[in-house]
Every structure is written in structure tokens, then in C-alpha cells.
Amino acid sequence: MKYDFKNIEKKWQDRWDKENAFAASDDYSKKKYFALVEFPYPSGQGLHVGHPRSYTALDIIARKRRMEGYNVLYPMGWDAFGLPTENFAIKNHIHPSVVTEKNVARFKSQLKSLGLSFDWSREINTTDPDYYKWTQWIFIQLFKKGLAYKKEMSVNFCTSCKCVLANEEVVNGVCERCGSEVVHKVKSQWMLKITEYAQRLIDDLADVDFIERVKTQQINWIGRSVGAEVDFGTTAGDKITIFTTRPDTLFGATYMVIAPEHALIEQWKDKLTNYDDIIAYREEAAKKSDFERTELVQKDKTGVRLEGVRAVNPVNGKEIPIFVSDYVLATYGTGAIMAVPAHDTRDWDFAKRFDLPIIEVVAGGDVNKEAFTDTETGKMVNSDFLNGLEVSEAKTAVIKWLSDKGIGKQKVNFKLRDWVFSRQRYWGEPIPLVYCEKHGWVPVPESELPLRLPNVESYEPTDNGESPLSSVADWVNTTCPICGAPAKRETDTMPQWAGSSWYFLRYCDPHNKTALASKEALKYWMPVDWYNGGMEHTTLHLLYSRFWAKFLYDIDILDTKEPYAKRTSHGMILGSNGEKMSKSRGNVVNPDDIVNELGADTMRLYEMFIGDFEKSAPWSETSIKGCKRFLERVFGMTELVKDEGVSEKLDIPFNKTIKKVSADIEDMKFNTAIAALMALTNDIYDNGSLTKDEMQTFITLLCPFAPHLCEEINELLGGKDLLSLSKWPEFDESKTKDNEVEIGVQINGKLRSTVKIAVDCDKDTALKLAKGDEKIKAFIDGHDIIKEIFVPGRIINIVVK
RNA sequence: GCAGGUGUGGCGGAACGGUAGACGCGCCGGUCUUAGGAACCGGUAUCUUCGAUGUGCAGGUUCAAGUCCUGUCACCUGCACCA
Numbered sequence: 001m002k003y004d005f006k007n008i009e010k011k012w013q014d015r016w017d018k019e020n021a022f023a024a025s026d027d028y029s030k031k032k033y034f035a036l037v038e039f040p041y042p043s044g045q046g047l048h049v050g051h052p053r054s055y056t057a058l059d060i061i062a063r064k065r066r067m068e069g070y071n072v073l074y075p076m077g078w079d080a081f082g083l084p085t086e087n088f089a090i091k092n093h094i095h096p097s098v099v100t101e102k103n104v105a106r107f108k109s110q111l112k113s114l115g116l117s118f119d120w121s122r123e124i125n126t127t128d129p130d131y132y133k134w135t136q137w138i139f140i141q142l143f144k145k146g147l148a149y150k151k152e153m154s155v156n157f158c159t160s161c162k163c164v165l166a167n168e169e170v171v172n173g174v175c176e177r178c179g180s181e182v183v184h185k186v187k188s189q190w191m192l193k194i195t196e197y198a199q200r201l202i203d204d205l206a207d208v209d210f211i212e213r214v215k216t217q218q219i220n221w222i223g224r225s226v227g228a229e230v231d232f233g234t235t236a237g238d239k240i241t242i243f244t245t246r247p248d249t250l251f252g253a254t255y256m257v258i259a260p261e262h263a264l265i266e267q268w269k270d271k272l273t274n275y276d277d278i279i280a281y282r283e284e285a286a287k288k289s290d291f292e293r294t295e296l297v298q299k300d301k302t303g304v305r306l307e308g309v310r311a312v313n314p315v316n317g318k319e320i321p322i323f324v325s326d327y328v329l330a331t332y333g334t335g336a337i338m339a340v341p342a343h344d345t346r347d348w349d350f351a352k353r354f355d356l357p358i359i360e361v362v363a364g365g366d367v368n369k370e371a372f373t374d375t376e377t378g379k380m381v382n383s384d385f386l387n388g389l390e391v392s393e394a395k396t397a398v399i400k401w402l403s404d405k406g407i408g409k410q411k412v413n414f415k416l417r418d419w420v421f422s423r424q425r426y427w428g429e430p431i432p433l434v435y436c437e438k439h440g441w442v443p444v445p446e447s448e449l450p451l452r453l454p455n456v457e458s459y460e461p462t463d464n465g466e467s468p469l470s471s472v473a474d475w476v477n478t479t480c481p482i483c484g485a486p487a488k489r490e491t492d493t494m495p496q497w498a499g500s501s502w503y504f505l506r507y508c509d510p511h512n513k514t515a516l517a518s519k520e521a522l523k524y525w526m527p528v529d530w531y532n533g534g535m536e537h538t539t540l541h542l543l544y545s546r547f548w549a550k551f552l553y554d555i556d557i558l559d560t561k562e563p564y565a566k567r568t569s570h571g572m573i574l575g576s577n578g579e580k581m582s583k584s585r586g587n588v589v590n591p592d593d594i595v596n597e598l599g600a601d602t603m604r605l606y607e608m609f610i611g612d613f614e615k616s617a618p619w620s621e622t623s624i625k626g627c628k629r630f631l632e633r634v635f636g637m638t639e640l641v642k643d644e645g646v647s648e649k650l651d652i653p654f655n656k657t658i659k660k661v662s663a664d665i666e667d668m669k670f671n672t673a674i675a676a677l678m679a680l681t682n683d684i685y686d687n688g689s690l691t692k693d694e695m696q697t698f699i700t701l702l703c704p705f706a707p708h709l710c711e712e713i714n715e716l717l718g719g720k721d722l723l724s725l726s727k728w729p730e731f732d733e734s735k736t737k738d739n740e741v742e743i744g745v746q747i748n749g750k751l752r753s754t755v756k757i758a759v760d761c762d763k764d765t766a767l768k769l770a771k772g773d774e775k776i777k778a779f780i781d782g783h784d785i786i787k788e789i790f791v792p793g794r795i796i797n798i799v800v801k
Numbered sequence: 802g803c804a805g806g807u808g809u810g811g812c813g814g815a816a817c818g819g820u821a822g823a824c825g826c827g828c829c830g831g832u833c834u835u836a837g838g839a840a841c842c843g844g845u846a847u848c849u850u851c852g853a854u855g856u857g858c859a860g861g862u863u864c865a866a867g868u869c870c871u872g873u874c875a876c877c878u879g880c881a882c883c884a
Contacts, residue, residue, distance in 0.1 A: 038884090040884090041883090041884050043884090079884075082883080082884070083882085083883065083884085084883080084884085155882075156882075164882080165882075166882040166883065167880095167881080167882055167883080169882085169883085170882095189882095213805060213806070214805095216804085216805070217804070217805055217806095217879085220803085220804050220805075221804075221879095221880085221881090223803095223804095327802095331881095346802095415803095416881090417881070419881080420881075420882065422882090423882065424882090425882090495882065496882095496883085496884065497884090500884085534884090535805080535806085535878070535879075536878075536879060536883095536884080537884080538805085538879080539804090539879070539880075539881075540879095540880095540881065540884090541884080543881095572877095572878085580877095580878095609813090609814095609824085609825070610813070610814090611813055611814055612814075614806095615806090615807075615814095616807090616877075616878085617813065617814085618812090618813075620812075620813065620826070622812090622826055622827070623812085623813060623825065623826045623827090624826095625826080626824095626825045626826055627825080629825095629840095630825085632840095671813090671814070671815085671824080671825095672814095672815070672823080672824080674824080674825090675814095675815075675823065675824035675825075676823090676824080677824095678824055678825070679823075679824065682824095742820080743819090743820075744819075744820030745820085746819085746820080746864085746865070748864075748865090749819095749863090749864060749865045749866095750865095751820050753820095754820065786864085787864055788864090789819090789864055789865080791819055791865095794817095794819045794820090795819040795820070795865080796819095797819080797864055797865060798864090799864050799865095
């Protein structure tokens with residue numbers, strides 16, 4: 001019989017669909033399991049072979065959980081707002097909603113062809129007004145709690161297109177589209193106070209099961225550092241407040257640096273004799289991103305000395321110069337630093353370049369050669385009342401001294417910045433606020449949500465950098481919800497991150513008209529039990545959605561502080577040349593082709609077999625054929641099924657395999673789980689026959705990986721019910737070990753021979769057997785045995801002299 | 802620059818500190834065939850056989866190191882308006 005995957009796959013997909021086999025039940029008395037994958041952005045290119053890696057992995061988890069008796073929620077949806085759709089729409093003069101609809105249809109049919117067990121009755125789409133109604137509702141709650149505020153922020157602005165650009169659209173400082181110069185322009189933007197949650201976002205990581213590198217990356221991104229805020233006096237009379245993690249080195253501060261955007265520059269306009277130079281420098285700096293700044297600084301430190309104002313070091317009253325330099329970022333700390341060249345590498349480089357004094361205050365290095373940054377070993381010197389103290393003692397002492405004088409205090413600082421929430425774009429959720437001359441910013445009444453995107457003729461960016469919505473007069477002009485006076489709507493839209501920050505909650509109760517989801521549904525389904533996604537989402541999406549979940553917890557919508565109990569990550573699938581797949585490299589593999597030529601089961605199996613799930617792996621057109629061959633062998637195995645007269649030789653291999661596959665799936669070691677099934681297949685073919693029960697066990701184990709084929713074989717064996725909803729096999733622990741093992745015998749740590757011994761063999765017997773071995777004898781004879789090591793079931797090592 | 806990660810045969814990758822290379826691909830040989838780019842069987846780390854050498858490189862800890870420690874090199878990913 002031929003393995004006709006095309007018909008088999010179609011047949012079972014239709015049946016699963018018809019029977020709604022994978023729909024999650026609303027019976028909240030059952031034990032639940034919520035498996036989640038990041039919902040895709042439905043791009044015009046269609047599904048990428050990378051998508052199914054994550055989807056298949058959690059599909060396997062979801063399928064296994066169903067077989068273990070859980071009520072499983074494994075949903076899918078569309079994160080459909082976004083820049084590429086908008087740009088495509090502008091270029092081709094098609095409305096973004098039309099583009100989105102088309103892309104979603106394609107994605108959906110592609111996903112369906114893979115036999116993924118999603119509950120399609122819970123499909124969601126972030127661009128659906130019934131969905132974004134609740135995105136807007138959450139924003140209003142944030143606004144009401146004071147967590148949304150307006151702030152002047154610099155944005156990328158193309159001087160030729162006259163529009164605001166995303167960082168991504170800026171390539172080497174010029175506009176990606178027209179190649180013109182991009183400058184930073186200050187604009188008033190909506191911000192969300194994620195920083196208010198910084199500490200909790202760190203602390204609560206202790207309670208969740210995230211892979212370690214995700215945790216560390218989040219912690220580093222939030223970037224908590226304990227230091228001090230210190231006020232420096234100036235000859236102009238104003239103070240400069242700085243943040244430092246090294247208050248202990250205060251006596252070594254020989255100059256100060258403020259960010260080019262620092263407010264004091266304007267304040268000192270009349271006192272600064274070189275004001276023009278400073279402004280020119282600021283304009284140069286404005287062309288660079290923060291990233292470029294810190295990078296370029298490394299190669300070539302730049303800066304301008306402020307002429308006319310000097311600072312005063314509060315610990316010793318000495319006057320020191322002030323510089324502006326772009327290695328100090330306005331967005332971190334206070335936008336001003338004290339520079340201690342002896343003990344900070346960047347300050348040291350800058351001091352060398354501008355020929356500034358370097359004063360050692362921690363002994364232990366040679367500050368003429370390089371900055372000494374060790375905080376563990378040194379003792380304080382040249383520091384008056386701190387002399388002789390350890391660095392850590394000096395920190396405490398100086399903070400006490402500063403706070404006694406009222407010019408400084410301990411301060412916890414975070415690298416994390418507030419979330420810029422405004423976009424000057426059409427294709428996003430309208431921000432549901434109205435500006436009234438009398439009442440300021442007023443939220444749209446909740447009864448009027450969703451605030452729909454107006455259907456406009458032109459959704460192209462305006463030439464003044466405002467959102468396209470600003471040109472829709474009858475939408476912009478409205479009345480104040482409080483006083484009824486004429487008022488204007490906010491025309492900025494939300495970033496794509498908004499819809500994806502809470503989508504998993506909507507899956508719990510996707511058709512609810514009166515709440516984002518019912519309290520009962522959220523209580524039952526949340527938290528997500530297992531969330532898999534890409535490492536590239538670790539610092540943004542994962543942090544943003546944790547922030548929103550915490551906020552919703554605070555306002556009593558959610559019962560759990562953390563949205564995700566467990567987070568894992570998959571590696572990228574690269575092109576066959578080992579490079580990232582991209583059109584320009586010409587190494588893109590289309591999943592449709594694979595499904596057509598080799599079948600969905602082969603595709604699924606290969607993506608799981610390709611390598612370590614967490615690491616990236618190159619696609620191979622030849623390797624995938626090995627997976628097809630394996631499935632054909634499995635199909636062929638049905639001819640080896642015998643009703644009677646079958647030996648029990650396969651007992652141990654089967655029990656071993658059930659144990660290994662069960663454990664490997666939990667550890668996401670899909671590649672070794674499949675390898676074990678392949679090895680078992682080899683055993684079965686060597687054996688020449690197997691029982692019907694064994695065949696049944698085999699297909700049950702393989703079912704999560706290759707569900708269509710296994711359903712088909714199940715039916716051939718006489719099964720009427722869906723194999724996908726049958727019971728996961730159990731194993732007999734006592735039958736998972738062979739009675740006899742072959743273990744290595746080493747002499748001085750080098751393998752010299754092997755011996756076969758019983759599994760429960762004791763040390764004396766084992767060593768006796770080993771010493772009886774001809775090869776071993778030759779190594780022992782004439783030598784003294786110093787030590788004998790025996791690790792049961794593993795190794796014998798005899799140390800001789 | 803900052804942060805995170807990776808490095809093992811010809812290739813993808815396996816290895817609770819305990820026989821390095823499971824499983825698969827590829828390759829070599831064979832069987833069957835008019836034919837094979839099908840299927841099946843056997844072999845396959847390197848070196849000149851005995852034996853020795855092998856997990857990016859250099860040290861260290863240990864009876865024993867791919868695995869632990871120190872240093873070093875190379876490559877990959879993210880960096881806040883891409884998703």
C-alpha cells in the first residue's frame with residue numbers, strides 16, 4: 001500500500017474540522033491547559049517556514065495534554081495592525097483592511113494545511129473593532145490611573161518625505177524610501193509609565209518558569225542599578241543633579257558632562273559665551289540615534305566645553321569644567337554625569353582626548369595607563385574622610401554625608417524607559433481621547449467604544465508629521481464628553497504592541513460583548529501554562545504584556561500577577577546556506593511547496609527533528625527526505641502486525657521509548673524523541689513483527705508529531721474514534737532497563753576495554769570481571785593498583801602506577 | 802558600545818562529570834531490477850596497520866572534562882517607532 005499523504009491529510013483535516021475536535025470546552029470543572037504561541041503578523045509574503053516550528057512544537061504539547069485528559073486551549077489569531085501593511089496599502093492604493101483580510105485568509109489556509117490543532121472558533125484579529133474596543137478600553141483605564149501621559153519626545157523625521165519614520169525605516173541616518181537626511185524632531189507623544197512597574201517586573205520573575213536567558217535578558221533590559229543622586233553647584237547659581245553608581249569616587253570627579261538636550265543649556269543661554277558652538281553640536285548629535293551615539297563615541301569621543309559656567313564639586317568645593325557630549329544620554333538617569341576618569345573607561349577616554357586631570361581615588365590600578373574599574377579590591381585614597389575605606393564602605397559613608405548635607409541621596413535607577421505609545425500612522429487603534437480647551441484630555445466615554453478608524457480616502461502620512469487622521473476634519477472635530485464644547489480628537493494611533501499586549505486574555509472568552517473577557521473565564525484559563533515565542537520578543541512584547549497584565553491585576557480584572565507561567569523560545573530556521581532566509585538572499589523556502597511535495601506530516605516531523613529546538617538551524621532539502629522515508633517505514637509497519645505468535649522481545653524497547661518520548665516532549669527535546677521513535681522502528685523491522693497493541697502504542701506516541709498518518713493507521717487497525725483524543729500511553733518502569741549492560745573499563749582514565757555485566761552488579765564482581773579481561777590484564781600486570789572506581793551501569797576506572 | 806547566545810565528523814545534530822559521534826542526511830559497497838534519482842542489506846571521526854589523536858584555542862580542577870573554572874579567539878541575535 002502506498003503512503004498517499006495528500007488524501008490522508010485532507011481526509012483527517014476535514015474530519016477534525018467537522019467534529020470541531022480541538023475546540024476548548026467551557027466546562028470550568030475540568031482541569032485546564034492553556035498553550036500559547038505568538039500570533040503572527042499576517043504579512044504579504046505568507047507563512048514563513050519559521051512559523052510552524054513554534055506552532056508545531058506547542059501543537060505537540062497541546063495534543064499530548066489532550067491525550068492526558070486536560071481541557072486544552074490552543075488558540076490562534078492575527079496581530080494585524082502594522083507598518084508593512086500600511087506601506088503596501090499606500091503604494092498600491094488599496095485600503096489596509098482589504099490587504100489585511102487577504103493576508104489573513106492566506107495565512108489561515110496555510111496553517112490549516114499543517115494540521116495544527118488550533119481552536120479556530122476562538123480566532124481573533126487585533127484590527128477587528130470588536131477586539132480593539134477593548135485595547136482602547138485598557139488604554140483609558142491606564143489614562144485614568146495616571147499611567148498615560150504626554151511628553152516631548154524626539155522622533156525620526158525625514159526632511160524630504162516630511163513624515164515621521166520608524167527606527168526601522170532609517171538606514172544609516174537616511175530615509176529608507178527616498179535617501180534624504182533624517183533628523184530628530186521633537187514631538188509631543190503619549191507615553192505609558194512602564195517604569196512604575198520596573199521593580200515588580202524584576203521581582204515577579206522569581207515566581208515564573210521562564211528559560212534562564214529570557215529572565216536575565218529582561219533583568220538586564222530593566223537595568224536596575226543602585227547609586228546616588230548628587231547635586232553639584234555651579235558658578236551660575238543653578239544646581240546640576242547627576243546620577244552615579246559610584247558615589248564613592250566623588251573626590252575623583254574632575255569635570256562634568258551633560259547631554260546635548262539638557263534643559264540647563266537653554267537656561268544658561270546668556271551666560272554661555274560659546275552658546276552657538278553648543279547648539280551646533282546639539283544639532284549634529286540630533287542626527288544620530290542613541291545606539292549610534294554610544295557606538296561612535298567608542299571610536300571618536302566628541303564634545304564641547306561650556307564657556308562661562310563652571311560646576312562646583314560638593315565634596316571639596318573645587319571648580320570643575322562642564323562639557324556637553326553625546327555619550328551622555330538625556331533619557332537615562334538625569335541626563336548629566338560627574339566624570340571620574342580614573343575609574344570609568346568612557347570618562348578616561350574623554351579626559352585623555354580633552355587633556356583633563358585624572359585623579360586616582362581607589363588604589364589598586366595604574367590610572368595613567370587605563371581606568372581602574374574594579375570595585376572589589378581597592379581602598380580609597382585622595383578622598384579626605386573616605387581614605388582607607390573599602391569601596392562598599394565608602395559608598396555608604398558618602399551617601400550618609402550627602403544626605404546629612406541635603407545635597408544627595410541614595411537612588412535606585414532603571415535603564416528601562418517609559419513606553420512611547422503614539423504613532424503618527426493610520427493603521428493602528430485610534431487613541432480614544434479628546435482634547436477640550438477647558439478640561440484638557442478627556443477619555444471617550446466607554447459606551448462609545450470602539451472608537452472606529454474613520455474610513456478615509458487617503459491614509460498616507462501628512463506632510464507636517466501629523467497622523468493621517470488629522471486631515472479627516474469631521475472625525476477630528478467633536479465635542480467634549482464633559483461639557484459638550486467643541487473639542488478635537490487625538491489623531492495619533494497606538495503602536496502594534498498594544499493589541500499584542502493582552503490578546504491571550506481575549507482567547508479565554510473571545511465573543512464577550514460586555515467585557516474584555518468574563519471574570520470566570522479569566523479565572524479558569526489564566527495564567528497561560530506554556531508560552532512559546534522568539535527570543536526577539538524577550539525585551540519588548542514580553543515586557544509590555546507582563547506590564548499590562550500587572551496593571552489589569554491591580555484594577556481587579558485579572559487574578560494572576562503574571563500572565564505566563566512558563567516561557568520557552570525557539571531558534572530561527574535559516575536558509576540552506578546557513579544565512580537568515582530573505583528574498584534578497586534568494587534562500588526562502590515556501591511551506592506550501594513542502595506540504596504539496598512531501599506532506600504536512602513530513603514538514604512537521606522535519607521541523608521538530610531539524611535540531612535543538614532552542615538553536616537556529618539551516619534548512620536542508622535532503623534531510624527532510626529522511627523524515628518522509630521514516631513515515632513511509634511507519635506506514636509499512638502495518639504489514640508486520642501479527643495477531644499471535646509474536647515474541648516479547650520488543651517489550652523493553654517499547655517501555656523505554658514511551659518513557660523517553662514522554663519526557664523529551666516535556667523538555668522540548670523533540671529531535672531526540674523522534675530519534676527514539678526511529679530507533680524503535682529499526683528494532684521493529686529487525687524483529688520482523690509486532691503485536692497490534694504495540695502498533696497502537698507506536699502510533700499514539702507519534703500522533704502529536706504526525707497526526708494525519710497516525711489517524712489513518714489507527715483507522716486501518718479498526719479504530720473508529722479519533723486517535724488524537726485517545727489516551728497517552730503509560731510505561732512499566734521495571735521494563736525500561738536491560739538486564740545486562742556493557743560498560744567501559746578505563747586504565748588511568750583511558751578506555752581500554754569493555755565488559756558486559758548485570759545491571760545490579762556489585763563493585764567486587766564488576767572489578768573481578770574487568771581484571772579478567774585480556775586487554776586489561778596486559779595493562780595491570782607488573783603495576784600497582786592505586787585506586788579502583790566503579791560507577792554502576794557507567795564505568796570502571798582502575799588507576800595504576 | 803551594551804545585553805544575550807553559539808562553537809563537536811563531509812552536513813544537521815546525540816552525549817545525568819563516566820565507552821564522544823545516538824538518530825538522520827550524505828557518501829562508499831552490495832542485493833533486486835531493462836533502468837534507478839525507488840526499496841532493502843552492510844560500511845562510514847582522523848592518522849601510516851599495532852596503536853595514537855580527536856569536541857574553536859591556551860591553561861587549570863578531577864581517578865575521569867565536550868560538560869566545571871580562568872583566560873582568549875571567531876561567529877550569531879537584540880538594542881526601545883520592525884514584528
